Amino acid sequence: MAGTFHPFGQFTPAFVDALAERLRGKSVLEVFAGNGTLAAELTRRGVDVVATTLFSGHDGHERGLRFPVVERDARAAVREFGRERDVLLMSWPTTTEAAAAAALEWGDERPIVFIGEVTRPELGLAGLGGCASDFFFEIAELQDEIAGYRGRGALDRAVVYRTNPESVARWRAGERAVAALRPGGAQAPGPA
Ligand SMILES: C[S@@+](CC[C@H](N)C(=O)[O-])C[C@H]1O[C@@H](n2cnc3c(N)ncnc32)[C@H](O)[C@@H]1O
Numbered sequence: 001m002a003g004t005f006h007p008f009g010q011f012t013p014a015f016v017d018a019l020a021e022r023l024r025g026k027s028v029l030e031v032f033a034g035n036g037t038l039a040a041e042l043t044r045r046g047v048d049v050v051a052t053t054l055f056s057g058h059d060g061h062e063r064g065l066r067f068p069v070v071e072r073d074a075r076a077a078v079r080e081f082g083r084e085r086d087v088l089l090m091s092w093p094t095t096t097e098a099a100a101a102a103a104l105e106w107g108d109e110r111p112i113v114f115i116g117e118v119t120r121p122e123l124g125l126a127g128l129g130g131c132a133s134d135f136f137f138e139i140a141e142l143q144d145e146i147a148g149y150r151g152r153g154a155l156d157r158a159v160v161y162r163t164n165p166e167s168v169a170r171w172r173a174g175e176r177a178v179a180a181l182r183p184g185g186a187q188a189p190g191p192a
Contacts, residue, residue, distance in 0.1 A: 005060030008092035020045035026086035031074035032093040034059035036067030052077035074102035091115035100136040108163040117155040129155040
């Protein structure tokens with residue numbers, strides 16, 4: 001239908017039910033939330049969500065927000081709202097270092113629920129997902145897959161990551177080529 005906005009994540013009722021089942025009783029910070037479709041669906045199912053995003057032309061926000069979404073860059077949102085939250089949620093973040101910056105800020109003790117194209121280096125070029133940088137997938141360690149997600153393609157998945165402290169330590173020691181995110185680099189994490 002003309003004018004209908006379709007979220008990037010494939011939020012079927014069955015999938016949102018399964019996700020809500022996992023998240024109920026936990027406090028969630030969503031980054032890259034777009035117009036708040038997923039936050040609205042989870043909240044309706046009893047999940048406590050704070051939703052944040054930077055608004056842009058492709059996220060449908062001009063047609064009305066589905067949920068009160070706070071306009072914040074992902075890392076700034078983690079800094080501002082993350083301390084008291086149990087789970088970091090992101091669906092279809094952008095292919096920049098913003099997701100990695102948010103993950104570094106979030107730390108390695110709490111889970112990150114990631115929905116979108118993942119990168120699977122073992123598949124070569126066919127395994128390059130479009131939803132975060134290579135660096136994000138280097139520091140994100142797969143913990144679990146959320147069953148019932150039917151993505152847009154083989155790489156579009158719903159998974160639980162944790163930031164891997166050893167990968168982060170290697171990067172901090174300068175053994176990683178992503179200069180923009182290295183301490184002192186353009187997007188380096190600032191003091192806590
Ligand atoms: C591809 S959309 C996905 C929206 C929604 N999660 C979905 O599944 O439909 C990405 C969203 O992240 C926003 N965004 C882009 N850069 C960002 C950043 N640095 N921090 C937070 N949000 C950002 C975009 O403007 C847009 O709202």
